[in-house]
Amino acid sequence: MNSNYELPLEDAGYSFGFLDEYAKKEVRRCILKAIAIPGYQTPYASREMPMGRGFGTGGLQITLSLIGVQDTLKVIDQGSDDSVNAVNLRQFVQLTCPGVDVTEKTEEASLLQSRHRIPEKPLTEAQILILQVPYPDALVVVEASEARRKIMHAEADYSRLLVKLYEDIVHFDEITISHRYPTRINGHYVIDPSPIPRWDVPKLHQSKALVLLGAGREKKIYAVPPYTLAEPLVFDDIAFRVEDFRDATGVRHACRCCGSTVSFLDEFSNDQGMVAYQCSDSAYCEEQQQTGSAA
Amino acid sequence: MSRKILEVRGLSRIHGKGCPLCTQHTGPEFDTNICPFCGSVVAAHDINFDLYRGEILGIIGESGSGKSSTVKMLYFDDAPTFGQATFFDGAEQHDLFSLNAAQQRSMRNKRFGMVYQNPHMGLNFQISAGGNIAERLLMSDLKHYAEIRRRAGELLSRTEVSLARIDQNPKTFSGGMQQRVQIAKALATRPPLLFLDEVTTGLDLSVQAAILDLILEIQNELDTAMIVVTHDLGVIRLLAGRTLVMKHGRVIESGLTDQILEDPQHAYTQRLVASAL
Numbered sequence: 001m002n003s004n005y006e007l008p009l010e011d012a013g014y015s016f017g018f019l020d021e022y023a024k025k026e027v028r029r030c031i032l033k034a035i036a037i038p039g040y041q042t043p044y045a046s047r048e049m050p051m052g053r054g055f056g057t058g059g060l061q062i063t064l065s066l067i068g069v070q071d072t073l074k075v076i077d078q079g080s081d082d083s084v085n086a087v088n089l090r091q092f093v094q095l096t097c098p099g100v101d102v103t104e105k106t107e108e109a110s111l112l113q114s115r116h117r118i119p120e121k122p123l124t125e126a127q128i129l130i131l132q133v134p135y136p137d138a139l140v141v142v143e144a145s146e147a148r149r150k151i152m153h154a155e156a157d158y159s160r161l162l163v164k165l166y167e168d169i170v171h172f173d174e175i176t177i178s179h180r181y182p183t184r185i186n187g188h189y190v191i192d193p194s195p196i197p198r199w200d201v202p203k204l205h206q207s208k209a210l211v212l213l214g215a216g217r218e219k220k221i222y223a224v225p226p227y228t229l230a231e232p233l234v235f236d237d238i239a240f241r242v243e244d245f246r247d248a249t250g251v252r253h254a255c256r257c258c259g260s261t262v263s264f265l266d267e268f269s270n271d272q273g274m275v276a277y278q279c280s281d282s283a284y285c286e287e288q289q290q291t292g293s294a295a
Numbered sequence: 296m297s298r299k300i301l302e303v304r305g306l307s308r309i310h311g312k313g314c315p316l317c318t319q320h321t322g323p324e325f326d327t328n329i330c331p332f333c334g335s336v337v338a339a340h341d342i343n344f345d346l347y348r349g350e351i352l353g354i355i356g357e358s359g360s361g362k363s364s365t366v367k368m369l370y371f372d373d374a375p376t377f378g379q380a381t382f383f384d385g386a387e388q389h390d391l392f393s394l395n396a397a398q399q400r401s402m403r404n405k406r407f408g409m410v411y412q413n414p415h416m417g418l419n420f421q422i423s424a425g426g427n428i429a430e431r432l433l434m435s436d437l438k439h440y441a442e443i444r445r446r447a448g449e450l451l452s453r454t455e456v457s458l459a460r461i462d463q464n465p466k467t468f469s470g471g472m473q474q475r476v477q478i479a480k481a482l483a484t485r486p487p488l489l490f491l492d493e494v495t496t497g498l499d500l501s502v503q504a505a506i507l508d509l510i511l512e513i514q515n516e517l518d519t520a521m522i523v524v525t526h527d528l529g530v531i532r533l534l535a536g537r538t539l540v541m542k543h544g545r546v547i548e549s550g551l552t553d554q555i556l557e558d559p560q561h562a563y564t565q566r567l568v569a570s571a572l
Contacts, residue, residue: 155397159433166429167422169440170462235440 017064018096023047027065027221031212034223039189041136041153046219056089056115057216059132063113066128069099074109079117079264079280089113104283116179118200120263120284123209125226131194133215136222138182138192158182158190161233169238181240182233185224190233193224198242199264204230245277253277258288299383300488300520301346301369306378308364308544311335313376321543323563328359328543337544338364342378344539344549348487349518351510353535353552355525355567361544362524366490369522370409371399382406384487404434408481408519412493414473417480418465424451424476425461431483450479454509471502475509482513489521495530507533528571532556540564 015021023045030044049057067073073093077086081104090102103109106121113130123129139149142160152158161182168175179195183204193204194213204211204224211224224230232240245253245265254261256276263284265277279285309317314333321328321337328337339361346352354362367373369380369391380391384406394402403409411417418427428447437443448458454475460468465476474494481489491510495503507530513519523534531538531552538555540548540563548561559565 151396151400155400157400157434159430162433162438163422163426163430166433166440166443167426170423170425235443236438237442238440 014096016097017067019047019061019064024065027061030221031062031223034212034221035210035225038225038228039185039191039222041220041222043219044221046216049216053217054134056085056132058214059113059130060089061216062130062212062214062221063093063111064096067093067097067100067111071110072101072103072108074103074106074112076112076117076119077115080282082282085115106283116195117280118196118203120281123207125208127209129209129211131196131211131213133192133194133213135180135192136213136215136218136220138190153189156188158233161190165233165235184231184233186228191222197264201232202242255279255285258285260285260288298348299345300348301383302381303342303344304379306342306365306368306380307340307376308338308368308373309335309376310338322545323542323547326543339544342546346520346522348520349514350537351514351521351523351535353523353525353531353538354541355528355531355538356541357526360541362541363492366492366522366524370407370490371403405484406486406488408486408489410477410481410489410491410494412496414465414477417477418473420464420466423462424456424465427465427476427480428483431480435484446483450483451476454479471498471506474498474506478509485517487520489519491521491523493525495527510534528556528568
């Protein structure tokens with residue numbers, strides 16, 4: 001964003017949080033409904049935002065509807081506080097929500113808006129995690145018709161998703177879904193938990209924090225309320241497994257910066273073809289480096 | 296306990312807006328099933344029959360006689376205009392057309408099986424043969440991968456599809472083999488009632504014979520009741536114990552298959568039998 005540009009809050013008559021109060025109220029009502037029916041995709045009137053659909057408008061509308069001056073916001077993109085998407089969204093909230101504090105520390109935030117990751121640090125009951133979602137419906141990969149998908153959700157008929165897992169095991173000896181792993185919430189609805197890696201899926205299970213998922217382009221909000229069952233879709237005899245970051249000899253890679261061997265790692269290759277690993281959660285990595293307490 | 300499994304009464308299907316005269320001015324005696332007053336098509340009218348456990352009922356007739364329409368209604372692919380069908384499932388009794396959509400889907404997935412003439416309608420050609428069978432098993436709440444593999448393998452062996460091809464896509468199979476995979480899929484949940492709609496049409500004679508043998512073996516083994524729709528008298532002669540002959544949406548003759556083939560009463564049936572012999 002142009003640093004000389006200031007949003008004409010008073011001249012243009014923008015209300016706190018960019019959205020008008022009626023819009024925020026409508027989003028909050030949908031959030032309540034989503035919490036009441038865990039995993040159910042609640043349709044809502046997704047507003048036009050001053051950014052393209054697909055840039056996190058769904059998550060942003062939830063954030064703007066919930067945020068108040070007493071809140072502290074953390075915005076992350078792929079685990080990083082400093083990526084373009086995270087920085088711009090954070091600046092937008094700062095511009096349109098005067099008085100709101102922002103932070104990069106997970107434990108300080110009351111609201112966390114995230115794209116594609118859940119922070120490594122366990123969240124608390126006082127926090128709300130808002131995930132940006134590109135494709136809200138897990139069934140879209142097996143059924144093109146939305147009308148039929150709605151019926152399948154209503155009847156909790158996820159046999160075709162399981163067939164997809166079956167085919168994966170048959171052809172590749174394992175389930176090859178790396179992100180957007182279909183997850184059953186509270187024993188009924190299967191959600192697309194946004195493109196978080198498998199590593200983050202178990203964090204949804206019995207999460208202390210409320211998890212809200214917003215898809216702006218698809219106009220859907222759904223939720224994983226605190227202390228709710230969140231079970232990845234698997235067969236009875238094949239356990240769900242997360243990324244293990246082990247090399248051919250079975251040794252787990254460590255973060256090149258903090259040395260952590262218990263966090264989700266990003267893989268980097270340099271021009272010489274050397275591969276290095278680094279914590280995906282930048283705030284966690286920095287903290288580990290400062291305290292020197294990496295595992 | 297009664298061995299009756301299905302009771303169909305007054306089953307009718309009219310395509311179009313319909314009028315009070317539709318059913319009175321159509322049928323074999325008018326040589327049409329199109330209402331001269333409103334143009335509606337009386338696809339089937341006043342179909343009545345009972346089906347017993349382990350019995351094979353044949354429905355024969357020319358194209359457009361209403362035989363497939365009848366089966367489509369019973370398999371919930373189409374809704375009847377009026378009529379009743381009662382399904383006797385052990386101690387339970389279900390009025391099929393009073394069930395809501397979810398119950399109908401559940402019944403269709405777990406208690407009925409269907410083998411279509413065109414394998415594209417019964418099989419998913421995006422996934423493997425084993426995956427097709429797994430889909431049926433998963434629908435019936437079996438979620439154990441190894442057990443699903445075992446059951447899929449067992450069913451394919453039973454229908455004489457080589458186990459080596461379990462993980463191959465059925466679009467690489469011959470027509471007869473696709474039909475056998477379809478039968479294996481339909482049998483996955485061991486349904487007490489199986490519908491077979493022109494299953495041998497388009498297959499060569501040797502493959503036809505193998506499929507018909509397989510159907511008979513399954514009937515003996517599993518005591519499955521079947522409704523076989525065909526326009527082939529040979530299929531009826533081999534499979535069906537009782538037969539309904541349909542023309543212009545009406546049942547014009549019904550009885551034991553041997554009796555119908557040896558001593559047909561209706562002029563149309565006589566022509567049908569004579570032309571085949």
